Amino acid sequence: MTTGRLADLVAASDALADEPGRNEKVRIIVEALLAAGDRADLAARYLAGDPPQDRLEVGWAAVRDADTAPAEDASLTLDDVDAALEVLATAGGPGSRGARMTALNGLLARATSAEQAFLRHLVMGEMRHGASAGMVAKGIAKAADVPETVVRRALMLSADLGEVATLALTGGRPALEAVGLVVGRGVQPMLASTTESVTEVVEELGTAVVEWKLDGARIQVHVDGEDVVVFTRNLNDITSRSADVVAAARALPMQQAILDGEVLAMGTDGLPWAFQDTMSAFSRDEGERPALSPFFFDLLHVDGEDLIDQPLSARRQRLTALVPDHLRIPSVIVEDAAAGEAVAVESLDRGHEGVMVKALDAPYAAGRRGKQWRKVKPVKTLDLVVLAVEWGSGRRQGWLSNIHLGARIDGPDGQPEFVMLGKTFKGMTDAMLEWQTARFLELETHRDQRAVHVRPEQVVEIALDGVQTSRRYPGGVALRFARVIGYRDDKSPAEVDTLDTVRALGGLPPR
DNA sequence: AGGTCCGCGTC
């Protein structure tokens, strides 16, 4: 077996970028995997923009500052790249920034200019060649001549694209089918799609589980006797920062389990902390860290028995039998919309984010964002004014894209002034991008490196999930998940929402 | 000792 050459993978990446068709992209990936020799695992992970090293600690600034003349000839192998990334990942302590720059420059010096471009994307973790883990999974299936469903299943359970690539190409279908649920190894968590109303989903499903949606961090907890491992949604191992969760899990009355849940900080008043405060506690090292409370809502395995293929109704029963009420997220089986809406009202009254609505008969579809689970959160709207706009990149190149949003403060002379609350690029169709590019160039006052600044005249209606306190923005608040609903040509800037209105949305006093 | 920038990870 030979080790793959970087140049071949780079050629595949360039071909992917040029090729819009998904079938053809998969074909390119198949060739790249087969050309990678015994490092198909690296080829798969690199194409997906996800090298195996934990944290490279190299980002946009390091890539910007790296400046090395390219090599004339291609010589790098995938193993060479892997070794260099290992150096990046293991550098630490004083002087590590310099060591990392040296290693990065050293790698780039051995790369041709095409390879340099590829490596810059790779270390940033974003290939942007129009194919990622999903396409690579299809490619693995095709390269190994195995049904895609078999690859998907192995991928859900092992969550390691490189391992699955190797298994598929060396062991074929039997090797993939041998991948099972293992207590202690992360499983891709099941995801939810978004819906506007509980009623709509309950009417569609007939019978549904409606469950409070808590605003914390997703956790997957693996229990094996005294051994407990805690993973986040992205399967990062946070066991060492999860003493509270570990303690709660150890006290459960079984030997082995895989639990799905959410962790957050709860106040003594029974209300959940603001998300950013939960995250502060969650991210802090041991010491004066506030307590975090786990709440579970699903059970994937218990004492040797896999439950992921069983319907939610069965998993829910097993969970209820195992986990005491105070460690479970409240949920109700409803048969009609009104009962579902009542659960949502109660959840919001208790300070939570909204509800999840789930199909009772659905198995645990690891890694999928299906219609079996929907999240429902209330949407707020504001009328704001555009203060500046940033040029887009990628498919938005040439368009003014990311808009800076302002709320109104009435100045001492009665003239409105505006304070920035955040930015958004979401919710814009291509037609809107086209329109706003022309519109904001008309309103331009000046520009800097980042943005085109405009006269504050264009009103925009914004949807958001809520507000959060901000140290960055001058009004002391920022918008959470802001997206454009549409431009309001019927409103003048003097009519946009005031800073105090926005602050009140977050329960903050006027200022 | 304190402040800033960066990278990363949560949503």
Add this chain to the structure above:
DNA sequence: ATCGGAT
């Protein structure tokens, strides 16, 4: 995280 576009 959310959203729109493309396949």
Add this chain to the structure above:
DNA sequence: ATCCGATGACGCGGACCT
């Protein structure tokens, strides 16, 4: 139905700068 890319806000720890 899926997949992808464009980019949002926050907070933390660590390296580096003053």
